[in-house]
Amino acid sequence: MEPVRILSPDGSLVGDAPFDLEEARRLFAAMVTGRTYDHKATAMQKQGRLATYAPFEGQEACQIGSVAALRPDDWLVGTYRDAAAMWFQGYPWQNLFLGRMGDERGGEAPAGVNVTPPSITVGGHMIHAVGLGWAERLQGRDRVALTLFGDGATSEGDFHEAMNFAGVYATPTIFLCQNNGFAISMPRDRQTAAEHLADKAIGYGMPGIQVDGNDLMAIYSVTRDAVARARTGEGPTFIEALTFRIGPHTTTDDAGRYREDGEVEEWRTRDPIDRVRAYLRLNDAWDEAWEQETADAAGDEIEAAVAAAEALEPFGPTAMFDRMYAEPTSAMDRQRGMLRRDG
Amino acid sequence: MEPVRILSPDGSLVGDAPFDLEEARRLFAAMVTGRTYDHKATAMQKQGRLATYAPFEGQEACQIGSVAALRPDDWLVGTYRDAAAMWFQGYPWQNLFLGRMGDERGGEAPAGVNVTPPSITVGGHMIHAVGLGWAERLQGRDRVALTLFGDGATSEGDFHEAMNFAGVYATPTIFLCQNNGFAISMPRDRQTAAEHLADKAIGYGMPGIQVDGNDLMAIYSVTRDAVARARTGEGPTFIEALTFRIGPHTTTDDAGRYREDGEVEEWRTRDPIDRVRAYLRLNDAWDEAWEQETADAAGDEIEAAVAAAEALEPFGPTAMFDRMYAEPTSAMDRQRGMLRRDG
Amino acid sequence: MAEMNMAQAINQALDLALAADDAVIVFGEDVGTTGGVFRVTDGLQETYGAERVIDAPVAESGIVGAALGMAIAGLKPVAEIQFLGFAYPAYDQIVSHVGRIRNRSNHRFTAPMVIRIPFGGGIGAAEHHSESAEAMLAHTPGVKVVVPSTPIDAKGLLLAAIEDPDPVIFLEPIRMYRALKQEVPDEHYTLPIGVAQTVREGVHASIVTYGSMVRASQRAADLLAEEGVSVEIVDLRTISPLDEDAIVATVRRTGRLVAVTEGHRTGNMASEIAAIAQEKALYSLLAPVERVTGWDTVVPLKRTEAHYVPGPERIAAAVRRTLGT
Amino acid sequence: MAEMNMAQAINQALDLALAADDAVIVFGEDVGTTGGVFRVTDGLQETYGAERVIDAPVAESGIVGAALGMAIAGLKPVAEIQFLGFAYPAYDQIVSHVGRIRNRSNHRFTAPMVIRIPFGGGIGAAEHHSESAEAMLAHTPGVKVVVPSTPIDAKGLLLAAIEDPDPVIFLEPIRMYRALKQEVPDEHYTLPIGVAQTVREGVHASIVTYGSMVRASQRAADLLAEEGVSVEIVDLRTISPLDEDAIVATVRRTGRLVAVTEGHRTGNMASEIAAIAQEKALYSLLAPVERVTGWDTVVPLKRTEAHYVPGPERIAAAVRRTLGT
Numbered sequence A, B: 001m002e003p004v005r006i007l008s009p010d011g012s013l014v015g016d017a018p019f020d021l022e023e024a025r026r027l028f029a030a031m032v033t034g035r036t037y038d039h040k041a042t043a044m045q046k047q048g049r050l051a052t053y054a055p056f057e058g059q060e061a062c063q064i065g066s067v068a069a070l071r072p073d074d075w076l077v078g079t080y081r082d083a084a085a086m087w088f089q090g091y092p093w094q095n096l097f098l099g100r101m102g103d104e105r106g107g108e109a110p111a112g113v114n115v116t117p118p119s120i121t122v123g124g125h126m127i128h129a130v131g132l133g134w135a136e137r138l139q140g141r142d143r144v145a146l147t148l149f150g151d152g153a154t155s156e157g158d159f160h161e162a163m164n165f166a167g168v169y170a171t172p173t174i175f176l177c178q179n180n181g182f183a184i185s186m187p188r189d190r191q192t193a194a195e196h197l198a199d200k201a202i203g204y205g206m207p208g209i210q211v212d213g214n215d216l217m218a219i220y221s222v223t224r225d226a227v228a229r230a231r232t233g234e235g236p237t238f239i240e241a242l243t244f245r246i247g248p249h250t251t252t253d254d255a256g257r258y259r260e261d262g263e264v265e266e267w268r269t270r271d272p273i274d275r276v277r278a279y280l281r282l283n284d285a286w287d288e289a290w291e292q293e294t295a296d297a298a299g300d301e302i303e304a305a306v307a308a309a310e311a312l313e314p315f316g317p318t319a320m321f322d323r324m325y326a327e328p329t330s331a332m333d334r335q336r337g338m339l340r341r342d343g
Numbered sequence C, D: 001m002a003e004m005n006m007a008q009a010i011n012q013a014l015d016l017a018l019a020a021d022d023a024v025i026v027f028g029e030d031v032g033t034t035g036g037v038f039r040v041t042d043g044l045q046e047t048y049g050a051e052r053v054i055d056a057p058v059a060e061s062g063i064v065g066a067a068l069g070m071a072i073a074g075l076k077p078v079a080e081i082q083f084l085g086f087a088y089p090a091y092d093q094i095v096s097h098v099g100r101i102r103n104r105s106n107h108r109f110t111a112p113m114v115i116r117i118p119f120g121g122g123i124g125a126a127e128h129h130s131e132s133a134e135a136m137l138a139h140t141p142g143v144k145v146v147v148p149s150t151p152i153d154a155k156g157l158l159l160a161a162i163e164d165p166d167p168v169i170f171l172e173p174i175r176m177y178r179a180l181k182q183e184v185p186d187e188h189y190t191l192p193i194g195v196a197q198t199v200r201e202g203v204h205a206s207i208v209t210y211g212s213m214v215r216a217s218q219r220a221a222d223l224l225a226e227e228g229v230s231v232e233i234v235d236l237r238t239i240s241p242l243d244e245d246a247i248v249a250t251v252r253r254t255g256r257l258v259a260v261t262e263g264h265r266t267g268n269m270a271s272e273i274a275a276i277a278q279e280k281a282l283y284s285l286l287a288p289v290e291r292v293t294g295w296d297t298v299v300p301l302k303r304t305e306a307h308y309v310p311g312p313e314r315i316a317a318a319v320r321r322t323l324g325t
């Protein structure tokens, strides 16, 4: 199996560019914004302003490239490591920060944005994407659902049930596995004896594609094809994107315990953002000033989101009783009373 | 994918017989005994002497052929529909009857017989076979574990986790799927969109083989090879046996609701017992008198088991408190007391 | 009005819901072609088609998880798990996702869905077919848990569950599917979730229970009536949220309480009922609250099951203990 | 004797068990190379090799199910689930198989295994990382459930659990991993499973609790001591089977009881404790048993968590209520 690749690490094309230079610049800027958030969040965690954070540096092409192939009303169902994808599909940075601050309001997508809150448990969310897309189809709509997950998630029983249901009911679901080499400390080759994760698709009667996960164009292009199939009723697709997380599993993880620095350095040479920059340069669509502008705009956007999140009035201690049901049940009312009584 | 076949429905060989005529006669007799049990149990259920019963008529080659490839100390981990296999690996008919009478003593395999009680939940038991074989290897023994399950079971998350663990740890496990066409009313082609169940093996990096499940020789031969691989540390194998259950799902099921009589009649022409009889005949190893003798012996064996099961003294109502732990806990003691008090 | 048993009443409720609202779908193993292992969904696929009455592969976590996705996207799925003993593989989806999506998304995404599950023993079934693990479901935040005891209640409560904006686990006592018939109104009606009902009035002692134990308790009350003991029976009908007021009120009236469930003894609903009774009505209690329950053992097979599932005799004995007789 | 925290004490217990018995193996996600997400298994793979300290794929049901198979075939696996919130996918294996194999096989096959699970809140973690669903485990037949509250107890109870012929679920309060240090004896020792311990003597009221709530209760008792109230604290140490005698004895001594757990309120261990107390000691109770618990909500995130997990103030207030002060 040869992974699909369009853009070489040096910025040259080995296939047909799936979009024009303007779009390439837009997606470049989006990846930069994503990385700016990622670095900011890591820094804030060190300062104690955020709880544990799971960095996604290195996986920006997977997240921006795939979401670029969606329609604004399509569903996105991702994980704790998919902030860039969520944002690009319409989820506010502010809410992503809020969630990491331990504030439940961070879980709310704006009206019209069909992005579910990040899945913290590994494996459980993919089946939701199956149900979402299926329900759209049963209601006569053509929205599709893209679900993101890692190499580790493919070992969970729920991955299997989700893939199988998607195959059986031909649901409009795109399964995008960001194979970043590790599940915490477990390397991909100990996660499963399958030669490629993409091989798993055959067991569900759906196409399985391996793609260079650090190649924005390749990710976009295979996702676009999968979305087209899904939208026209041809069923689900499994995409394995080969990528690497540059950072630790989370800010509490010490990645040095299970991998070599050399591996990280090696992957840095395949950086997804550098690659698009090289492409733009080769095509006279990049200059220093624009890059600076882009970085500044990203910085401003992220800082504004932090400020907004930190400025939000805290909610009261009893709000938890009002979030569980449409109308608080008698148990919620009683327990709210007890908490009020005891403070 | 062409299913492995050695013996044609007309009794002629299309491959090399994996065993001699004497062994063929022994396995023929075992299949006859299995079917005798199956018919007896169905009849007894109608008379109210057994609880719900799941007949396996039509699947005798799968069960006898696979177990014939085991060593007496190997593990067998099967389901509610695998009585013939269990018996052939050393589990007494008497206990199989007892279980269906609603008597927990039926779950006990004799010392030295490594057969677990039938799994009633679908899917959960295959992973036990992974752990069993693995533990044998870790303890320096070369026992293998054969697990039996149906086409429906392949949809459960636990199937996936079992297959994946077996692949990752290269455990000595043989996964034998008796694809009998249905999971209760769900036909195989709605159970999964995979073209063949055997295709699922590739996702776990293990060999996947499809075999004619009504061909005793083919089943024996592919299981023997898988056992040899497992025993020598080469890891697990997945075998899909194409077969058919002639009877209903259980004695409370009305199979007419979801399948055509024609399908059943069609499969009767591929009966696994008839096929071996035809082979023996062609090879002058069969006569009417021997068949009668075999049938009589089987009948006697089964009747004796019924008599023994029915003759067993019932155990007391408080026995349940003594079966839960090695030593009854304080809770068991208290509750035994309450039951005694109230009768 | 027609005489029907609980299986028929549930079938009618599903039929009405499917007819009234295109968003309602029925989803589960063998619910379609064969009408369910208990025939509760009989005929529905013929009427509403295979896109609304959907047969599922054997994968309980998948069924519940897919139903959740459907519910978020605007449908009102009524999922079925064949037996409570097969719901455990779906428990992660229930506790981690179904009961939490509203909280997690701050009300943006919700789960207007029902999970129907036959449960309980008394029919001498195989292992795993007699589970009564409702306490763990009642212990699960974000879901409601409803348990009907009669055909009339089953229909009205199921329709209420389907219309509820939050997820409802609807536990159907297997033994009651065909145990009794009632005149059930043909038309649509709902019964309130979270509200208990006094199904028998009495003055000497109270029994608080639900599901198939209501009938066992009625029989116990009949036995006791012959002895001159008048027993009040409260059918909880919903075990999450609990109608605490109804529990407290009956204890205050009679001063004696027996809580009856067939779940394993430790940590079951009877313990919760006893805890509430002593908390809110300690000084009304003339005797300790008695708990009549299943045991902390595996539900035994047919030959011993009757010693596990509480019957009228054990319940009556407990009532007598509260009376000191 | 060395000063150590609970994480270190558990590590030492595992080390001793691995050294003493070749049948013991450690098995779970990230337990090997990286020594566990809480570093509880740190260094063990280096000492005992990757065949005895085994890193697992991300599949909790698989971990528990495979461990069961191993246990049946003669090993003594000590499986780890990373957080209790990730144990739900394994619950079917626990309830349907681990807790039943002995009964199902009439003692022929057994499950001498331990499932270690960090649990509980108080560290402001992400969703699913603060679960306290021990009540559902205590409601599960055929397993024992042990919860240590100190380093000394953790070591002795874990060694007892590993040597127990039946499956033990060993719940480790996350907050206590590094919260306090004790002088822990270096050598092998065990503490009895199923036996509670009075960790503080008092005369005015009793607190029955376990795990990290023992420390919160000690602090509440300190607050109350300043008010002249003397509180007895019973640390259950095992929640299945419950040491009912210890619960009843303390109630008889003080006449007032507060049961403290951080699990969701409905159907938790506090309800069970209250039910037992009123059943066995109704006439000793000078006030209703108070239950201080988590709520029937999702455990809230960092910003509100302190209002969910019981703290010394809430516990002290409950004690005061039992005293009518």
Ligand SMILES: Cc1ncc(C[n+]2csc(CCOP(=O)(O)OP(=O)(O)O)c2C)c(N)n1
Residues within 6 Å of the ligand: A081, A120, A121, A122, A123, A149, A150, A151, A152, A153, A154, A180, A182, A183, A184, A249, D029, D058, D060, D082, D086, D089
């Ligand atoms: C059900 C469950 N089990 C375990 C965990 C703990 N955990 C969090 S992330 C993770 C590894 C996931 O790896 P992968 O799917 O490759 O995603 P990645 O973190 O690499 O993006 C684990 C084991 C969890 N969150 N949920």
Ligand SMILES: Cc1ncc(C[n+]2csc(CCOP(=O)(O)OP(=O)(O)O)c2C)c(N)n1
Residues within 6 Å of the ligand: B081, B120, B121, B122, B123, B149, B150, B151, B152, B153, B154, B180, B182, B183, B184, B249, C029, C058, C060, C082, C086, C089
């Ligand atoms: C976990 C679980 N879900 C559902 C059931 C109910 N059930 C019993 S057998 C069966 C079908 C199994 O089909 P298959 O695996 O093909 O085996 P077969 O019965 O055909 O031998 C189902 C759904 C069960 N026993 N366990």
Ligand SMILES: [Mg+2]
Residues within 6 Å of the ligand: A150, A151, A152, A178, A179, A180, A181, A182, A183, A184
């Ligand atoms: Mg990964």
Ligand SMILES: [Mg+2]
Residues within 6 Å of the ligand: B150, B151, B152, B178, B179, B180, B181, B182, B183, B184
């Ligand atoms: Mg089948």
